[in-house]
Amino acid sequence: MDTTLQQTDSLLNAIAPAPGEPRREILDPATGELVGFAPVHGLAELEAAVAAAKAAQPAWAAAGHEARSAALNAAAEAVEANAEELARILSREQGKPLNGPNARFEVGACAAWLRAAAATPLEPETLVDDGQTRAVLHYRPIGLVGAIGPWNWPMMITVWQIAPALRMGNAVVVKPSEYTPLSVLALVRVINGALPEGLVSVVSGDREVGAAITTHPAIGKVMFTGSTATGKAIIRSSADTVKRLTLELGGNDAGIVLPDADPAAIAEGLFWGAFINTGQTCAALKRLYVHADIYEDVCRALTDYAAQVPMGVGLEEQNVLGPLQNKAQYEIVAGLVEAAKASGARVLLGGNPDETQPGFFYPTTLVADIDNENPLVAQEQFGPALPIIKYSTVDEAVQMANALEVGLGASVWSADPEKAREVAARIEAGTVWINAHGAVDPRIPFGGAKQSGYGLEFGAEGLKHLGQPQIING
Known part of the structure; x- marks a missing residue:
């Protein structure tokens, strides 16, 4: 067997469900062959992930931008060290080829966006300082972020969500698409080698888990990439807890x-x-x-x-x-x-x-x-x-x-x-x-108009959307 394929299988085995745990077959859309088994998590696993995130987040927030950026750079190095294995899992699960603007490109983009989130400056902004009034705008951590991703660019869009969230001092609970959970499970396993335990968790469940993330009282922000119809459902379900939202919805x-x-x-x-x-x-x-x-x-x-x-x-x-x-x-x-x-x-x-x-x-x-x-x-x-x-x-x-x-x-x-x-x-x-x-x-803000969503990603503006604005007046 090809050595790289053996390594890929090793990473797949590391994220495989435990014996007796509910599982889902993931088949290669190009061949119909079995890629691997993904765990099927439920609400109990979501609650465990939220509890771990709540425990890890305060120390992460207190570490400051410099330490958090260093960890993101280390995570980028880990992605690059495992790039070929990650690209092969992505190709087999999602279907996209290794070459062209596809699997290897996507894994490379994950490292690039982690580094960009680490490197983007975001200093407190003095709004007024006229000798009588002094007002300074800061961005504080929101706390817990729920990241709900799609199946088309599962690794890259997950990094678009978690990198700025982490940089701003938040913990993240990730819910991947049921079609492409292996890619995200493998990516987060690699990234977590550079991060404190519990800070980023993947809950590989169905729509019940996604819906619970949008209503969970401990989650202060939801990031979602997907259809406009699902985005509208998230807006409705998040209303009772007044969650902050970044929605990148359908386009034509x-x-x-x-x-x-x-x-x-x-x-x-x-x-x-x-x-x-x-x-x-x-x-x-x-x-x-x-x-x-x-x-x-x-x-x-x-x-x-x-x-x-x-x-x-x-x-x-x-x-x-x-x-x-x-x-x-x-x-x-x-x-x-x-x-x-x-x-x-x-x-x-x-x-x-x-x-x-x-x-x-x-x-x-x-x-x-x-x-x-x-x-x-x-x-x-x-x-x-x-x-x-x-x-x-x-x-x-x-x-x-x-x-x-x-x-x-x-x-x-x-x-x-x-x-x-x-x-x-x-x-x-x-x-x-x-x-x-x-x-x-990664330096240029990106977001939709009309029913293609709201909120911005990338660059300093994207970081701001993962922080809670606070004015210190005086």
């Missing part, structure tokens, strides 16, 4: 290609903006609006690029696109593409899955000549199928981009960055990229 990101853009020059950026993680990314490009003057040229350039990108089993080094993570998501994508085909839309590439093969593979699919009200455009597909819509005027493109109730990200593509920025200012989204899409940076 628009990209607008202006008529001066060079189709050949932007094809690669458009592709990865849409198809990173096989389209399973909240801030992926999901609706592409192209001016009529260059519409066919963009369709051709994008099709030529997309046709060359290999899809397959994640552990095979040549692949950079993988399967859908689960059958339910596969069926959503397949249904939306079939509806588009039935409406008369033109399929440029894909749309023809081989259902005789194992795994939830849906081919890279580009759909042109599609109406803006078509479900493939109006609903978030969250998979490898991109609709391309023709427009005549920039006003029309902006109106279509803004027509939906979500607004996580967007992009504008042009040979003239200043002209692109003018269009970007008119788009209702939390982030608008110029000649790129979805490029998040």
Whole structure:
């Protein structure tokens, strides 16, 4: 057996359920093979995690920023020391390939975000000091943070949640997706080698555990990445305890290609903006609006690029696109593409899955000549199928981009960055990229507009959202 695979199995064994403990089979979405067994925790395990967090948090808060940052840097080193094992678990459980902007990339991002949280300065801010009045703004620990994560980027988004929470002096209880618990269990086990006992716990349970986190009186803040519908449920259930919330919810990101853009020059950026993680990314490009003057040229350039990108089993080094993570998501994508085909839309590439093969593979699919009200455009597909819509005027493109109730990200593509920025200012989204899409940076705040959530992550603003503001006046 491959030595790295033996090491991966060793880490999987370390997080496996104890004999007699409830467990869930986790299967590889690319092959259907068994990856491992995840524990099925319940409310008793949640209470134990909360008790451990409450015991560990006061000393952690008292340690101060410098000591906490040192521990986060040590955690980053631990992630890097175990990077290949973590990437293989992630690839086998989530489906994403090792290479490209996928499993190894995601594990590397975990280390990068831990270091960024450690390095970002956040000093007390003197608001007024005029000789008569002195007011200084501080950020104190909230206490306990509940982190509820998704299945698409399970390791990276968990770090997005726990790194700033820890830096600000909080303890964290993590609830991973039922689809990808092994990745998060393994990651937290590695990170905990650099942290005080009890400070970060994983409760690998079902929706009952997630719901209990949102109502638990000891948890002062909930961070959630997932669907808008679940985010609304969290808002309602957290109301009685007036929890602080950071919600990164669903998106259906628009990209607008202006008529001066060079189709050949932007094809690669458009592709990865849409198809990173096989389209399973909240801030992926999901609706592409192209001016009529260059519409066919963009369709051709994008099709030529997309046709060359290999899809397959994640552990095979040549692949950079993988399967859908689960059958339910596969069926959503397949249904939306079939509806588009039935409406008369033109399929440029894909749309023809081989259902005789194992795994939830849906081919890279580009759909042109599609109406803006078509479900493939109006609903978030969250998979490898991109609709391309023709427009005549920039006003029309902006109106279509803004027509939906979500607004996580967007992009504008042009040979003239200043002209692109003018269009970007008119788009209702939390982030608008110029000649790129979805490029998040640990130094730059990120959050949604409209029903794509509220609260900010990353940078100093992200740290502030994991602290309790306190004004000392006098």
